Amino acid sequence: MKMRRLGRTDLSVSAICLGTMTYGQQNTEQEGHAQMDRAFDRGVNFLDTAELYPIPPKAETQGRTETYIGNWMAARKNRSRVVVASKVVGRTSDEWFRGDRPNRLVRADIFDAVEKSLARLQTDYIDLYQIHFPERKIPWGSNPARRTTWPTPRDDDETPIAETLAVFDELVKAGKIRHLGLSNESSWGVMRYLFESEKGNGPRVATLQNAYNLVNRTFEVNLAEVCEREDVGLLAYSPLAQGYLTGKYDNGARPAGSRTALFNRGSRYETPNAAETQLAYNELACGFGMEPALFANAFVTSRPFMASNIVGATTLEQLEMALDSADVTWTDEMQEAVDAIHQSTGNPCT
Template sequence: MQKRRLGRTDLHVSAICLGTMTWGQQNTEDEARRQMDLAVDRGVNFMDTAELYPIPPKPETQGRTETYIGKWMRARKNRDKVILATKVVGRTANSWFRGDRPSKLVRADIFDAIEKSLKRLGTDYVDLYQIHFPERVVPWGANPTRVGTAPGRRDEDETPIAETLAVFGELVKAGMIRHFGLSNESSWGVMRFIAESDNGVGPRLVSVQNAYNLVNRTYEVNLAETCERESVSLLAYSPLAQGYLTGKYDHGARPPGARSTLFNRGQRYETPGAPEALLAYNDLARSFGLEPAQFANAYVTSRWFVTSNIIGATSMPQLEMALSTVDIAWTDEMQKAVDGLHQRLGNPCP
């Protein structure tokens, strides 16, 4: 599998990253172990998790995904062969992360998070430590198509970015993390973190993990130029739009066992205009002789600005399919057809 450089670091990550957020909720520990074994066997060297996982977040399951990964690495004795990424939550009123209080991106909370993650993962360090979502008030995903109705609203106790970044500098110096990344972030956020590091505060940003798929190409509007010029890697999550780009939800279907059927958390992909757009892309995939999931994954992996495509699966056949998409040749004809639909349909699911 192709390896791509992570930011300006000396790390080269696989073009496909193994996402893990279903482990401990939809997937058992044994299923997680088999997924990791298969992915590594196919050339994947990059795994992404979070202190929040599994999804949906609940106090009784929080951290379980990291525990599964840690037990697998100890059993396989392969920590040095895995590029491991995890995340700290941003501002949240949920108190179960810190044990007795809401969480913010302040020193005490970040240290609490990394210490717990390292313990669950059974390792002394993580290769990439990411802020899962900003502390400041921004729309989820931080790349909306409209500004909203409350521009400029800020929390009075918003933690300054420089203060947060300085804590990550401490973690690097302590050897607890190697590199720093963001997630669900905007162009402004990316540049503010870079500006602070250029001023000598904390480590330089190496990656941003944002949603990117056929029905959400908002990354291209500003972030693609920002990140290309600043050598910040895109780690693209939700390439299948939470399963809506597999075709299984077409025409309002709700198959048993599917995520949106189980948890009713698919609102990001149930916006006005989304059903028509999703069906159009799924039908386009079929017109090229591909399953919609193959087409959607191949599209994301093929983009010049994507360093790694974070896939997720709840079954081994799904994982086999996702891994095999690295062998699909993305053609100019496919791109022209996709761009034609996008010109008409836009980004219905930012």
């Protein structure tokens, strides 16, 4: 497994990161532990989680994923060998995170989130602590293919980024977190955090976790230049487009037990022209003699700007295929074929 540096930090992580959002909902604790064992046996040293997990978010399961990871690290006594990334939620009206109030990116709420995550993870520090989504009002994912609302709405009590960043400065100095990351953030947001840190208001952003896959390459439009020039590493989530790039949903299929069948949360990947585009990529993969899931993950893992590809699985077989993507030789022929479809279809699933 190839190792890559996270931004300008001293952290070296595997090209594949194990995503854990299914632990506690679709996966039992035993299954989650088995996945982590298998991934680490294959050279993975990087886990991504969040206080929000598992998905779909519910008050009765919130935080369960971190608990499973904490139990695994305690049992294996391997905390020093694991790079742990977690997240604090942005603005939300859900009160179960803080217990008595909605969450904002203010000191009291961020400190509450960190302390609870540290307890569940059974650790004294979090290697990479990320803001799961911005507090300000922007489209989900922060990087849509087009905007329909102008001007951008704002909350009167929007927390300034400088104020949020100052809280992370306290956390770093207290040793509770090592580095700061963003998620579902825009070009403006990344640059604003960098600007404030250069003014001395807090730690420098190390990573950006945004969606990136064959049917959503909007990162390449503006964010790629920002991240490349500013040494901010991309952590790609949803490389399989929530399973739509595995072929299992082709031609309207909805297999029993699949995420879409269970939770009906696939709207991001059920937009106009999405099904046709997904089918085209899945058929292209088969034309190269590869399973669509292996092909889609290999595309993401192979990108020159990729710090780590966050893969997810509900079975060990799915996990093995995702891990195998790190060993695929991505050819010019594959890239040209992918780009030909992208040229005609664009990014239907932002």
